[in-house]
Amino acid sequence: MNTAAFLDFIRADFPLTEAQEAAFTALDGLYREWNAQINVISRKDIDALYEHHVLHSLAIARYLQTVPGLYEAFASASVLDLGTGGGFPGIPLAILFPGAQWVLCDSVGKKTIVAQAVASALNLQNVQVVNARAESLPQQFDFVVSRAVASLVDFYPWVKGKFRRGILYLKGGDVVEELATVMARHRLAKGSVHTWPVSSWLPDAWFEGKLVIHLEK
Numbered sequence: 001m002n003t004a005a006f007l008d009f010i011r012a013d014f015p016l017t018e019a020q021e022a023a024f025t026a027l028d029g030l031y032r033e034w035n036a037q038i039n040v041i042s043r044k045d046i047d048a049l050y051e052h053h054v055l056h057s058l059a060i061a062r063y064l065q066t067v068p069g070l071y072e073a074f075a076s077a078s079v080l081d082l083g084t085g086g087g088f089p090g091i092p093l094a095i096l097f098p099g100a101q102w103v104l105c106d107s108v109g110k111k112t113i114v115a116q117a118v119a120s121a122l123n124l125q126n127v128q129v130v131n132a133r134a135e136s137l138p139q140q141f142d143f144v145v146s147r148a149v150a151s152l153v154d155f156y157p158w159v160k161g162k163f164r165r166g167i168l169y170l171k172g173g174d175v176v177e178e179l180a181t182v183m184a185r186h187r188l189a190k191g192s193v194h195t196w197p198v199s200s201w202l203p204d205a206w207f208e209g210k211l212v213i214h215l216e217k
Contacts, residue, residue, distance in 0.1 A: 084129075146170070
């Protein structure tokens, strides 16, 4: 998928300003340049940047549109992207939600170099990139987002107490046992955990089995 095809696709669901379109357009060149220096996307996958990384990140936004009032709340929220790597899902979402305040956090310094360079090149004033572990972050956020950095059984304790509204987690595979364990261990209320298939929005076979998992506070 090239930039033009990507923009044509997302315009159907998200109204974009010229500045947002320019930022999304710039992602391809920026990630190619930085990935040649610091490998944050597999070499064979860089040509699928828009499909496998940008659209996958934006699946969180598409899910938010399915829950009354949640998209609007997220648009002005404070959000932690934990385990951001080179900036996913945080940077595409920060472009789409310029009114939200973002902290992109990763414990691997070389990855945050890439995320910071891309955010700076795009002049994303709503993004702060932090090289740290989740436990060291002093502040609380409205939402936490992440893209499969660990099992939710391991991930949830890292962010417990750090969010007011919920977690939006991109993950694939069979998550039934994993979610049951998280719910039991942390006494999450019945009905507070939701799963949404990414393939309902992105029909490419690559997204089969991939989910947005929403854990409400």
